[in-house]
């Protein structure tokens with residue numbers, strides 16, 4: 001099975017993505033959170049992130065017109081990237097109301113306009129990440145001929161409507177109906193937290209499940225279970241690599257704390273709380289080591305299972 005690391009704005013930033021690739025791996029590609037223009041300018045933080053040298057990852061454009069998509073494509077090409085993903089799925093209300101993300105899906109002309117960059121940049125291998133629609137499944141179904149006529153390397157679908165946000169049920173029957181008519185490689189995305197959730201697909205994109213259990217991708221792609229001391233050791237090394245990658249950055253503590261929004265949800269609540277409440281980097285690192293030590297002893301007692 002092929003596993004792709006989903007992009008999560010605020011979480012899958014360079015320090016995290018590089019640490020995952022260096023220490024754990026198992027992912028065919030790492031998608032980067034979207035780049036967008038604000039009042040005609042690139043955001044400073046997008047430019048800083050884009051200069052991290054990780055040219056094997058997949059930059060993503062949030063654009064609603066050919067001109068915007070062109071400027072983002074030009075930016076990523078000039079940095080040396082060979083891939084570009086077009087975001088037609090972000091459901092945040094502010095994004096949708098501006099006609100971006102899943103808000104573009106009901107407007108086939110705008111989608112066609114953005115997709116023109118695929119021909120304008122033959123050096124970029126392009127993909128699309130989308131929802132079923134903003135308000136109706138008909139939106140994605142009616143885009144099928146256009147998507148099939150476009151030179152795409154793959155299509156990622158989270159089978160929800162934009163108006164559902166990240167909650168509510170995914171509609172896997174609608175996913176199958178869409179995927180069966182798409183001539184490109186299809187990648188299923190949404191709610192994959194365990195091996196069982198992913199097992200019926202040949203390619204999956206995982207976000208929150210991988211942030212929670214960073215070994216899930218390796219286990220799925222290699223068909224192995226990584227348990228016991230080996231598991232805890234890899235998690236420790238992954239965390240150390242994230243800390244090292246933040247060297248020189250302002251406020252590393254804040255960045256590291258956000259990791260715990262998803263990381264190791266089954267760890268003891270008392271220890272997680274201590275990590276999140278720590279007031280200095282030293283205190284934080286001590287609390288994290290105590291948490292990993294507790295995982296070691298839980299494994300030894302046979303109390304912890306994934």
Ligand SMILES: Cc1cc2nc3c(=O)[nH]c(=O)nc-3n(C[C@H](O)[C@H](O)[C@H](O)COP(=O)(O)O)c2cc1C
Pocket residue numbers: 006007008009010032033034060087089090129158166189190191192205206207208209
């Ligand atoms: C906080 C947050 C930020 C996200 N940022 C992006 C983004 O920049 N680009 C994108 O395509 N999807 C983004 N997503 C959506 C995820 O890539 C993914 O499609 C979604 O979380 C469903 O997959 P999961 O259930 O495996 O997490 C974001 C999701 C969350 C929760």
